[in-house]
Amino acid sequence: MNALRRLWRSAGFRLAAHYALLVGITMLAALAIIYLQTVGVLHQRMARQVSTTAQQLATLLEREGADAVVREIERTLADGRSTDQEMLLLVDAQGHRLAGNLDTLPAPGADGQRQVLRKGRSVRAWLVVRPVAQGHVLVVGSDLSDQQALEELIVSASAAAAFVAMLLLAGGVFVFRQELERSVGAVRRTAARIALGDLRHRVPLSEDDDEFALLEQDVNTMLDRIQSLMDGVRHVSDTIAHELRTPLTRILARLRAADDDDADAGQRRAAIRTAIAELEDLNRVFGKLLQIAEAEAGAQRGRFGAVALHTIADDVVELYGAVAEAQGATVLREPCEALQVRGDRELLAGVAANLLDNALKYGGPACTVRVGTEARDGWGLLTVQDDGPGVPEADRTRIGTRFVRLRPQVGGHGLGLAGVQAVVALHGGRVHYEDAQPGLRVRVELPAAGT
Amino acid sequence: MAPSIDSMQTHPSSAQPAAGATGTAMWRCLVVEDDADSARYIADGFRGLGHVAVICREGPEALARASAEAWDLIILDRMLPGGVDGLGILAALRAMGRRTPVLVLSALSALDERVRGLKAGGDDYLAKPFAFSELAARAEALVRRSRPGPEIRVVEVADLRLDLGSRKAERGGRPIALQPREFRLLAFLALHAGQVLTRTMLLEAVWDYQFDPQTNVIDVQVSRLRAKLDAGGGPSLIHTVRGVGYRLAAPASGDGPAQT
Numbered sequence: 001m002n003a004l005r006r007l008w009r010s011a012g013f014r015l016a017a018h019y020a021l022l023v024g025i026t027m028l029a030a031l032a033i034i035y036l037q038t039v040g041v042l043h044q045r046m047a048r049q050v051s052t053t054a055q056q057l058a059t060l061l062e063r064e065g066a067d068a069v070v071r072e073i074e075r076t077l078a079d080g081r082s083t084d085q086e087m088l089l090l091v092d093a094q095g096h097r098l099a100g101n102l103d104t105l106p107a108p109g110a111d112g113q114r115q116v117l118r119k120g121r122s123v124r125a126w127l128v129v130r131p132v133a134q135g136h137v138l139v140v141g142s143d144l145s146d147q148q149a150l151e152e153l154i155v156s157a158s159a160a161a162a163f164v165a166m167l168l169l170a171g172g173v174f175v176f177r178q179e180l181e182r183s184v185g186a187v188r189r190t191a192a193r194i195a196l197g198d199l200r201h202r203v204p205l206s207e208d209d210d211e212f213a214l215l216e217q218d219v220n221t222m223l224d225r226i227q228s229l230m231d232g233v234r235h236v237s238d239t240i241a242h243e244l245r246t247p248l249t250r251i252l253a254r255l256r257a258a259d260d261d262d263a264d265a266g267q268r269r270a271a272i273r274t275a276i277a278e279l280e281d282l283n284r285v286f287g288k289l290l291q292i293a294e295a296e297a298g299a300q301r302g303r304f305g306a307v308a309l310h311t312i313a314d315d316v317v318e319l320y321g322a323v324a325e326a327q328g329a330t331v332l333r334e335p336c337e338a339l340q341v342r343g344d345r346e347l348l349a350g351v352a353a354n355l356l357d358n359a360l361k362y363g364g365p366a367c368t369v370r371v372g373t374e375a376r377d378g379w380g381l382l383t384v385q386d387d388g389p390g391v392p393e394a395d396r397t398r399i400g401t402r403f404v405r406l407r408p409q410v411g412g413h414g415l416g417l418a419g420v421q422a423v424v425a426l427h428g429g430r431v432h433y434e435d436a437q438p439g440l441r442v443r444v445e446l447p448a449a450g451t
Numbered sequence: 452m453a454p455s456i457d458s459m460q461t462h463p464s465s466a467q468p469a470a471g472a473t474g475t476a477m478w479r480c481l482v483v484e485d486d487a488d489s490a491r492y493i494a495d496g497f498r499g500l501g502h503v504a505v506i507c508r509e510g511p512e513a514l515a516r517a518s519a520e521a522w523d524l525i526i527l528d529r530m531l532p533g534g535v536d537g538l539g540i541l542a543a544l545r546a547m548g549r550r551t552p553v554l555v556l557s558a559l560s561a562l563d564e565r566v567r568g569l570k571a572g573g574d575d576y577l578a579k580p581f582a583f584s585e586l587a588a589r590a591e592a593l594v595r596r597s598r599p600g601p602e603i604r605v606v607e608v609a610d611l612r613l614d615l616g617s618r619k620a621e622r623g624g625r626p627i628a629l630q631p632r633e634f635r636l637l638a639f640l641a642l643h644a645g646q647v648l649t650r651t652m653l654l655e656a657v658w659d660y661q662f663d664p665q666t667n668v669i670d671v672q673v674s675r676l677r678a679k680l681d682a683g684g685g686p687s688l689i690h691t692v693r694g695v696g697y698r699l700a701a702p703a704s705g706d707g708p709a710q711t
Contacts (some may be wrong), residue, residue: 215583278696283580287663303566318632319658350662357668 010182012255016172020165027161035154038322039147042124046142050128051111054140058132060272064365066090066136070099070312077101085143087118087125093135105129113144124148139393149270183212187219199227205354239403242287242412247282288415292402295347295422306340306449307348309380310373314353317371329360330368339375340449348446351423354416355384355442363388363439379429385441396433398418467506468489478594479503480521483513484556485532489579492528497590498581510535517544522551523594526586529568530556537655538571546571554586565661584695588647595646606641609701611680613641625683632657633676640689640699649696673697 007013030287061069073088077100077179111128112129118125127141186203192203202223203216251274257263258271268444283285317333324331350372359369363386372383391399391406399405418433424431429446479495484490485508494504506511510531516524516618525544529537536580539555555573558565566574574647575589611621618634619625629637636657640648652670654660677689686702 100662280582292665315658315660319660322675323668325675326671346662349660353662353668379573385465 010173012177013173015176016169018212019172020169023168024161024165026366027164028158031154031158031161033216035151036368039150039154042150046147047111047126050126050140050142053088053105054130054138055086057138057140058130061090061136065275066098066134069136069138074097085146086287087116087127087139087141087143089137089139090344091137091139098136100139102141105137106139108137116141118143124149140302165374167436173220173440174179182310183210187216189399190219199223199230223243236402241336243285243403244282251278273425285413285415288413288419289402292415292419292422295419295426298426301426304342304344307343307345308338309341309348309382309446310336310338312345312372313382314347316349318358319353320356322356324360324369327360328366329363330366331356331360332368332370334370335372335374336372339373341380341427341446342449343446346380347426350380351420351444354420354442355382355444358416359384359388359440359442360387376450378448381445382444382446383441384444385439387436387439390435390438390440391433395437399433477502479521480505480519480524480526480590480696481513481520481522482506482526483510483517483531483537484526484528485510485530486528489528492583496587496630501629504529506552508532510572511543514543516538517551517598518547524590525551525553526590527553527555527573529555529564538568538662540574541568541571541573541600550562554590554593556586582690582695584647584648585651586698588652592643592648592652595643606638606644607642608699609688610642610685613638622680622683622688623663623685627678627679627682629676633672633679636672636676636681637699646695646698647692647698652696 009015022233044375057072058071060072069090073090076086077083077088087100089102089105090098090099091105095105100119102122104113106116106127106129108131112126113124114127115122116125116127117123124144126144127139130138130140132138137443147409185332186206188200190203205216205220206213254271255320256272257269263271314333314335317331320331329397356369356371360367363369367386367388369387370385371384372381372385373383374383399406400421401414403414405412405414408437421431424444424446427446429444432443432445434441480494480502482490482493482497482504484506487508490506490508494506497504503576507514507516507533510533513527513531520664525682527541529536530535531540537555537557541555544551544553544560552574553572554575554577555568555571556579560570565576565578569671574593577586577589577615604614606615611620612622613620613634615638618631620629620634620637636653639656640651648656651661653669653673654662673689673691680689681687688701688702690698692698
């Protein structure tokens, strides 16, 4: 029982068993049809023939007497037409055999199959035994051995079908298992290697173009994606480790110096203040990284609603007004189209603030920054353009990578635009960096509300 | 919100004397927080400012005490032992009709969580880790807000006079030209005169945004306002509280607003 259950767990066995069952059913159905169409029809015809003959002979006896019947029987048995099958017998009231080819008179009974003696041989036959006029008994029958042979043939054909089905089952288990192992084995081996930690492995593609080949391709695509994500994670964690270790080392060095017995109260206080400032800065980096991760995870999408992007741009421009004024820069709000986008007000304000902050930082002291909102074919555009030195084309693709600072002297952690990109992606939008000649234009495309 | 690292070495009471030295009345504060270190840090901080702080570590006990006794403020951590969400306690408290101001603390920094905290009936929300100075400033604002005064039309601090109705400001009788947002900033500072207001509090109250303010936007806004205020001579009214924020007060005393 256990062995059977174990066998059933094999997909190859199940496939083969189903297949064998289907073959068996098909063959049995065919045989059943053949049986009904041959044996059944033959039997019916024969039974009708027998009873018709019996009727005719009975009528003949009544009308013309026993002699006519004897003559008719002898004529029939002598005509050479299917005499092997025909069985006839006429017995008089005293039990004397008057004519026919049966040795003995079968016991009276209903029409049906019986064993009779014909020319010394026992034969299976379909018999009709009729008492007729003047105490005579008439027996008409037909030999069933042909039908019996046919039935036996069909039975042995059924047995052969069952045998073939069993063979198919046994062979199928073997073949299907081989085939499955060949097709799935490669995937399994690759998966096993990857489980061991080697992400570079891929499923060797088979030359077939079947379902398994499609599966192999899908698995490989998935593995490519996982690997690129893992590489990304590794890059980020390497960078984070580096970015965080530097300030931590610095803080430790300062605190150790302050811990020195020679240090006076003022020096200690200064060291503590710097440590606090540095740690707060680090915490800001962590907060920023968490915000980016949160945006990338996409959980905030649930409470998105229609927000007025132009109002956000107005507010942010107003908020930065003092900063711009202080550095002698001009912030223009153009173009200024009213538009609604689907999203989160705070996150989008953060995006606008970040971009404007960057533009003022990199545009130079007396730069002019244009903050624009435009509605265009179902998209809301937010553009922030400065007229500063801009970013060389080669560097433009690196913008927005975590911890990349194109101009380290300006300060910052290199996380601002990474955050912008994450938030924009969360909103289903895109960020483009373009040459504004002169300066840099950042174009943020966001899906407009109601689309 | 700009979370900043707590520093255990810098004890709040000694590091930020400003928030406590404003002459406010002593108030009673219930600290619902299961982490012993955090709870002690918060409670000691408030005690250092001259307030009464009671620590409560369990959800059911917290609800019982919060509803049975009179408190000026409840500091509520979201994650409590036994999987109890602080917001559940808050909702129960509000259902009982208790209007005690509640400041929700949480390690969950997402904006989403903030919205949920405020929806559940919280009056303010602060993500961990936070600087005690930020917590103290927000607590102060909450306690003061919960003591409703008469309808304030005019606010006076030293020689500064703000008419909230006509939105006019003058100092020593000399009118000051302010943009609408500058007036809001000044009014907010004046209504909380003597209190320390952090940058994030100002961004929230005056600009109605909660995103992380970049670099020094608020500082520059405040300096511009300060320059306009001080243009006619006279001592500066807006004081910078190092590492925390700003406080509007008469030069010498640091008294609260004179309200008429």
